[in-house]
Amino acid sequence: MPIEIIRCLKDNYAYLVHDDATGETTLIDAPEAAPILQRLADKGWTLTRVFITHHHWDHVDGLAAILEAAPAEVWGAATDAHRLPPLDHRFQPDDILPGGAQVLDAPGHTLGHVAFYYPAEKALFSAxxxxxxxxxRLFEGTADQMFETIARMAALPGDTRLFSGHDYARANLAFAARFADPQAHAARMADLPGLADRGEPTTGTTLESERLLNPYMRCHLPEVAAAAGLPGGDARTVLAEIRRQKDNA
Ligand SMILES: [Zn+2]
Incomplete structure (x- = not known):
């Protein structure tokens, strides 16, 4: 199933997942109508449904204008229905949605945040x-909740591609220098700025590579605990500390 990555607003990503067999197209998050409608037109795809990851304005604000031009079913978390745009369908964690997406409970950034995992495509839309x-950032949830969320994702196959909600890769990579595998970090430093400068997507890395680069997937490693200033610290405490340092960076 082809996946289209769409740059929206200042640094958001939205995604289209198209099923060649059924002709159905799923939009994941709706930051901004124009670029999404444009991509649908360019591809000649008809929108079937929209999945929402969480209630923040920069993930839903484009929805009304998209639906006006491309009527589609809207799906969101039952627990957050009161603060999401009007939903046609409510889902629960672990539900399997049309098109084969599995709902992963992913609290931490917000309490009702979910991710969508497509096992057949090995694609994880994590917003x-x-x-x-x-x-x-931990706006509503706790570091413990983010730890559990990331542990759930870390259990997925290593060649799963991670599609996140923003292009923060460059700033994240700079911050990750102290915590990442040095060789993997140097290799990514050599190609990421070029990608970003050319306007190419920085999202879509594999979980395998995130395991080497992403501080929050490395909290169980003694050298990462030490780099965080918590030698011998347990993984949950280390995650909380690294997140705190990033907030203050
Ligand atoms: Zn958000």
Whole structure:
């Protein structure tokens, strides 16, 4: 199933997942109508449904204008229905959705945050939970919740591609320098700025590579605990500390 990555607003990503067999197209998050409608037109795809990861304005604000031009079913978390745009369908964690997406509970950034995992495509749409070389800010949830969220994702196959909600890769990679595998970090430093400068997507890395680069997937490693200033610290405490340092960076 082809996946289209669409740059929206200042640094958001939205995604189209198209099923060649059924002709159905799923939009994941709706930051901004124009670029999404444009991509649908360019591809000649008809929108079938929209999945929402969480209630923040920069993930839903484009929805009304998209639906006006491309009527589609809207799906969101039952627990967050009161603060999401009007939903046609409510889902629960672990539900399997049309098109084969599995709902992963992913609290931490917000309490009702979910991710969508397509096992057949080995694609994980994680929005503002686990992100390219980083993770989302803890606006509502706790570091413990983010730890559990990331642990759930870390259990997926290593060749799963991670599609996050923002292009924060460059800033995240700079911050990750102290915590990442040095060789992997140097290699990514050599290609990421070029990608970013050319306007190419920085999202879509594999979980395998995130395991080497992403501080929040490395909290169990003694050298990462030491780099965080918590030698011998347990993984949850280390995650909380690294997130705190990033907030203050
Ligand atoms: Zn958000």
């Amino acid at each position: 503002d939970s686990l992100m390219t070389h980083g993770c989302g």
